[in-house]
Every structure is written in C-alpha cells, then in structure tokens.
Amino acid sequence: MEDEPGRSQALEEQQVAASTGVATTEAAASSAVKSRGWSRRVRRVSGFVVALLLGAVVWEAAKWLAGDPWRIQSIGYFHNPPFRILQLSDRHLPHLWDITAAFGQPFQRNAAYSLGSYLIDQALYTWGVALVGFVAGASIGIALASIFVHSGFLERGFVPYVVASQTVPIVAVAPLIVTGFGRGEQSIVIIATYLTFFPVTIAVLRGLRSPDPRAIELMRSYAASRWAVYRKVRLPASLPYLFTALKIAAAASIVGTIIGEGPGGGLRGLGRAILNFNQQYITGPERLWATIVVASGVGLLFFLAVRLAEIMVLRRRGTREEGA
Amino acid sequence: MSGRPPTDPAGAPHAAVRLAGVDMVFTTQDGARMAALEDINLSIAPGEFVSLIGPSGCGKSTLLRIVGDLIRPTAGTVEVNGKPAHRARLGREYGMVFQAPVLFDWRTVEANVRLPLELLGMNRRQREQRVHAMLDLVELGAFLRHYPHQLSGGMQQRVAIARALALEPALLLMDEPFGALDEMTRERLNAEVLRIWEQTRTTVLFVTHSIPEAVFLSSRVVVMSPRPGRLTKVIDIDLAQPRNEQTRESERYFELVTEVRESLRGRRGTATDDRLAAGEGSQQRLRAEGSIG
Numbered sequence: 362m363e364d365e366p367g368r369s370q371a372l373e374e375q376q377v378a379a380s381t382g383v384a385t386t387e388a389a390a391s392s393a394v395k396s397r398g399w400s401r402r403v404r405r406v407s408g409f410v411v412a413l414l415l416g417a418v419v420w421e422a423a424k425w426l427a428g429d430p431w432r433i434q435s436i437g438y439f440h441n442p443p444f445r446i447l448q449l450s451d452r453h454l455p456h457l458w459d460i461t462a463a464f465g466q467p468f469q470r471n472a473a474y475s476l477g478s479y480l481i482d483q484a485l486y487t488w489g490v491a492l493v494g495f496v497a498g499a500s501i502g503i504a505l506a507s508i509f510v511h512s513g514f515l516e517r518g519f520v521p522y523v524v525a526s527q528t529v530p531i532v533a534v535a536p537l538i539v540t541g542f543g544r545g546e547q548s549i550v551i552i553a554t555y556l557t558f559f560p561v562t563i564a565v566l567r568g569l570r571s572p573d574p575r576a577i578e579l580m581r582s583y584a585a586s587r588w589a590v591y592r593k594v595r596l597p598a599s600l601p602y603l604f605t606a607l608k609i610a611a612a613a614s615i616v617g618t619i620i621g622e623g624p625g626g627g628l629r630g631l632g633r634a635i636l637n638f639n640q641q642y643i644t645g646p647e648r649l650w651a652t653i654v655v656a657s658g659v660g661l662l663f664f665l666a667v668r669l670a671e672i673m674v675l676r677r678r679g680t681r682e683e684g685a
Numbered sequence: 686m687s688g689r690p691p692t693d694p695a696g697a698p699h700a701a702v703r704l705a706g707v708d709m710v711f712t713t714q715d716g717a718r719m720a721a722l723e724d725i726n727l728s729i730a731p732g733e734f735v736s737l738i739g740p741s742g743c744g745k746s747t748l749l750r751i752v753g754d755l756i757r758p759t760a761g762t763v764e765v766n767g768k769p770a771h772r773a774r775l776g777r778e779y780g781m782v783f784q785a786p787v788l789f790d791w792r793t794v795e796a797n798v799r800l801p802l803e804l805l806g807m808n809r810r811q812r813e814q815r816v817h818a819m820l821d822l823v824e825l826g827a828f829l830r831h832y833p834h835q836l837s838g839g840m841q842q843r844v845a846i847a848r849a850l851a852l853e854p855a856l857l858l859m860d861e862p863f864g865a866l867d868e869m870t871r872e873r874l875n876a877e878v879l880r881i882w883e884q885t886r887t888t889v890l891f892v893t894h895s896i897p898e899a900v901f902l903s904s905r906v907v908v909m910s911p912r913p914g915r916l917t918k919v920i921d922i923d924l925a926q927p928r929n930e931q932t933r934e935s936e937r938y939f940e941l942v943t944e945v946r947e948s949l950r951g952r953r954g955t956a957t958d959d960r961l962a963a964g965e966g967s968q969q970r971l972r973a974e975g976s977i978g
Binding site for chain 1: 750753754755774775776777779780781783785787789790791800801803804832834852858
C-alpha cells in the first residue's frame with residue numbers, strides 16, 4: 362500500500378505543505394484532481410451520447426435495408442429497401458423521426474395540448490407515485506435488514522420469505538393487491554413498494570455485515586452498546602451498499618408503478634398511457650413508442666438522481682467507487 | 686525495569702493485570718476439544734511494558750483478547766486493575782490496537798480519534814482538546830481533517846494508537862500493531878511507542894512476532910510455547926531507559942535478543958508444525974469469537 366508511487370509522492374507533498382505551513386502544493390494538487398474529474402465526466406457523457414447515436418444508426422440502417430418504402434416529398438426523394446422484414450415495417454418499428462415528431466402532435470384529434478406535454482404530465486404523476494413507493498420500500502428494506510443483522514433467528518425465519526416474495530411475478534400479485542386495497546394510488550404505491558424493498562433489504566443486510574470483525578471488537582472494547590455499534594459502525598459502513606441497491610430500486614419503483622397503473626390505476630400515469638396507446642397501436646404506433654421513450658427516460662432520470670445523491674454522500678470516502 | 690513503583694491512590698498496590706490459572710479450550714464444529722491456552726499465570730505491574738512472543742498459533746492473540754474481555758476463558762481468573770476484566774471493559778479501561786489500523790473511512794482522522802469519546806458522552810470542547818492532544822502525541826496534529834485513505838500505513842497506525850489512547854486507558858492492548866509495516870517504519874514507530882509510553886505511563890500488553898521489537902520495547906518479555914500455549918519463560922529486559930538507537934547496538938541488547946530467541950527455539954515443534962498450528966488455531970479462534978460475539 363505504501364509503495365504506490367503516486368500516493369506516497371502526494372503524501373510527501375502534503376507533509377511538506379503541512380510542516381512549512383504552505384498549503385499551495387495541496388491546493389494545486391486538488392485543483393489538478395478536479396480538472397481530471399471534469400475530463401472524466403465529459404468522457405463519460407460523450408460515451409453515453411455516442412452509444413445513443415450508434416443505437417439510432419443501427420435502428421435506421423435496419424429500416425433502410427428491410428423496412429417500408431419512404432419518400433421525402435419536397436425534394437422528390439424515394440427509397441425502396443432491398444429486403445422486407447415484417448418486424449421492421451413502420452407499424453412495428455416506426456422511424457425515429459416519426460416518434461420524435463409524435464411528441465409535437467396534438468395528443469388527440471382536436472386536443473389543445475401536444476402528446477409531449479401530455480406524456481410529461483403523466484410521467485411526473487407516475488414519478489410522484491413511484492417516489493412514494495421508493496421511499497416506503499427503501500425504509501422497509503433498511504428496517505428489515507437492521508432487524509435481521511441483530512437476530513439470526515429472525516433472519517433465518519424470514520429471509521426465505523423475502524426471497525420468495527420476489528419469485529412470484531408481479532403481474533400475478535398486482536391484481537390481488539388491487540382487489541384487496543381498492544383501485545387507486547394506495548394500491549399502486551404498494552405494488553411499487555413491493556418491488557423496491559427487496560434489493561434494499563438484501564444489499565443493506567450485506568452492508569451492515571461488511572465492517573471488519575476487528576471494528577466490532579474495537580467497539581466492544583469500548584463497551585459500546587449494540588445501538589452504538591449499529592449507528593456508528595454498521596450503518597455508515599452500509600451506505601455504499603445502500604446506494605447500489607437504491608439505484609436498482611429507483612428503476613424498479615418506476616416499473617412497479619407503471620405495472621400497477623394497469624389494473625389499479627385511475628385515468629392518469631404512464632401505465633395508463635401505455636395501455637391506451639397499446640389499444641390504439643394500429644392507428645399510431647409512434648405514440649406508444651414515444652411513451653416508452655418517456656418511461657425509460659423517467660427511470661433513467663430517477664437513477665441519475667440517486668447516483669447524484671450517492672456521489673454527494675460518499676465523495677469523501679476513500680473507498681473505490683464501483684461504476685454507476 | 687524503569688523503576689516505576691506500582692502504586693495506586695489508596696496506597697494498596699494491585700496488579701494492572703493478573704491472570705491466574707487461565708485455560709482456554711475451543712470446541713471445534715465436530716465437537717472436538719482443542720486446548721489453546723493452558724494454565725496461564727501472569728501478573729503485570731502498573732506502568733509495565735510486557736510483550737507476548739511465541740510461534741504463530743500459540744494463542745498469544747487469544748490471550749490478549751482474554752485480557753481485554755473480548756473472549757471468556759474456559760477457566761481461571763482475569764483481573765485488570767484489581768477488578769474482573771468484564772468490569773474493567775465496561776469501565777472503558779482498555780485501549781486496543783490491532784495489526785490493521787481499523788480506521789473508519791467515512792471519518793476524518795480527527796473524527797476517528799473522537800469516536801471513543803463520543804461513546805463516553807464527553808462534551809464537545811473537552812473532546813476537541815483531547816483529540817488534538819492525542820494527535821499531537823503521535824505527531825499527526827497537521828492531519829486532523831485528512832481521511833484515512835490519504836495517509837500512509839504507518840500514519841494510519843499512529844491514528845489508531847491515538848484513538849486507543851483517547852480514553853486515557855489504564856491498559857493498552859496491542860496485537861501485532863506493526864506487523865504489517867516495513868522494517869524502517871516499524872523501528873520509527875517502536876521509538877514512538879516508547880516515547881508515548883514514557884509520557885502516558887500506561888501499562889502496555891504487546892503481542893508480537895518480532896524478537897528485536899519485543900526486546901527493544903519491553904520491560905519484560907513473556908515467551909510462549911506452541912499449542913497448547915503456555916508461558917515457558919519470562920525474561921526481564923534490564924536495558925536502561927530511555928531507550929534509543931544506541932540501545933539497539935548495545936551488547937546487552939544482543940544478549941537479550943539471543944536469550945529470547947533461544948527460549949523460543951528450546952521448545953518442541955518445527956516450522957511446519959507451527960504453520961499447521963497457525964492455520965488451525967486461527968480457525969478455532971474465529972469460531973470461538975463467533976459464538977461469543
């Protein structure tokens with residue numbers, strides 16, 4: 362550990378800075394680190410954009426080779442693909458520009474607002490419901506893990522059921538929850554919670570167990586109570602695990618909400634929109650695709666929000682960050 | 686011995702550590718019983734620096750943990766400052782340093798040293814003062830706001846020592862604290878530990894593999910046999926205090942190193958046996974600790 366050249370050099374610099382009372386070396390070093398961080402971030406974002414473009418190119422290339430014929434009226438351009446594959450036809454796989462254009466079109470015939478603004482409304486609503494499920498699921502997960510870490514008996518008794526709860530398909534459970542709790546947001550929240558608590562329970566349990574056994578011994582040598590060990594050692598040690606789980610849970614809570622909005626929903630939400638546009642698929646496939654784009658966008662934004670919180674909370678630690 | 690009279694306020698001298706007839710038997714998973722320590726009798730005066738040395742798996746770390754009330758012995762009595770080890774632990778009379786620093790990476794150096802004081806419920810101002818004093822003692826006063834990962838291994842271990850001393854413990858238990866460090870860092874920290882011992886006048890029980898380290902630091906070296914661990918010899922280290930680099934080159938130092946080496950070698954067992962014993966011993970220790978903790 363000590364032989365790492367970069368670190369020991371930085372250390373010497375710090376020691377020099379500390380002993381001479383001059384902090385410039387340290388400041389210079391930290392600004393260098395900062396700019397390196399920025400270029401890394403730029404690289405990461407550009408990687409994301411490149412992957413997106415690559416996906417778009419593959420999509421349109423496939424349609425170019427085996428989709429439906431298309432034309433651009435204004436310049437008299439006409440393209441007739443050499444092959445035909447049903448799954449690549451405009452009905453099954455609309456052009457990206459048609460999907461993009463659908464956002465700007467009226468939501469329905471004669472509607473005063475665009476599909477885009479309608480979808481954003483639904484997305485915000487869905488996100489709000491998902492957020493409640495996410496918070497509830499995360500809280501339940503943390504609570505269960507905290508109980509299990511202190512009781513081997515309860516852990517052995519209940520963890521199998523926690524696992525079993527996730528092997529049952531949610532589409533089978535969702536209607537049961539709706540008949541039990543009635544149509545409406547409460548049922549949808551329960552469904553989202555149901556999908557969220559599991560990854561949090563398992564990961565936090567592992568995180569609470571992660572401290573070095575000697576750290577626990579150290580606390581015992583201080584006659585620390587179990588509560589103190591939990592609060593001062595186990596809980597902080599579990600945070601990296603918690604955030605990993607919360608990123609999964611963020612996506613899961615959106616999925617759970619959208620699924621729940623089917624059987625349990627009223628007239629709002631992305632789940633409702635997906636069902637509606639599914640029924641109207643023949644007349645406007647790009648509307649369903651636009652909804653899918655928005656739904657995945659919401660999941661991604663939620664994920665990124667958790668990631669951001671993770672960076673802010675954990676940035677001080679020396680532990681190597683695992684990838685997003 | 687540096688001539689520190691073992692006294693206490695009441696005037697009745699009692700030992701800092703008293704072990705009488707201590708046995709430790711581990712029960713393995715298949716029900717077999719393994720003697721790890723046998724009939725340990727040892728008395729340590731307040732202010733003494735005592736090293737436990739012995740081959741791997743001889744139970745010296747186990748013995749240290751028994752003194753620290755982290756493991757209950759199978760038989761025998763363990764007293765610390767005249768009371769049962771359990772009460773001494775509840776009275777927060779211990780400082781512990783392990784082979785690894787075991788610092789918490791989410792806490793700054795300062796906050797790591799503060800941890801035991803938080804448990805004690807000490808008020809903020811006193812805490813700050815004590816933390817700064819301890820970090821000055823280990824000469825890390827300039828690194829208060831650093832995080833552990835920003836420090837070298839030797840510096841991390843010094844933070845661990847500062848943390849162990851924060852409660853001003855009557856007894857400092859050190860389990861091969863410099864075993865993972867390179868030789869140069871180790872010698873520097875040895876000198877530092879001696880200086881701290883001089884300043885704080887705390888009693889130290891020190892587990893080590895290193896003969897030179899044991900001789901250089903200790904007022905007494907306790908040599909242990911391979912499993913079942915027994916105290917085979919107690920060697921008084923009559924080197925003058927304070928000790929320094931000249932001490933390491935003195936003739937008496939070499940004589941004592943040789944004496945310790947010979948008492949270690951004088952026992953049965955080859956290197957292979959030791960290694961076997963080490964493997965089994967540590968497994969059993971884990972099991973026993975698991976069943977207690």
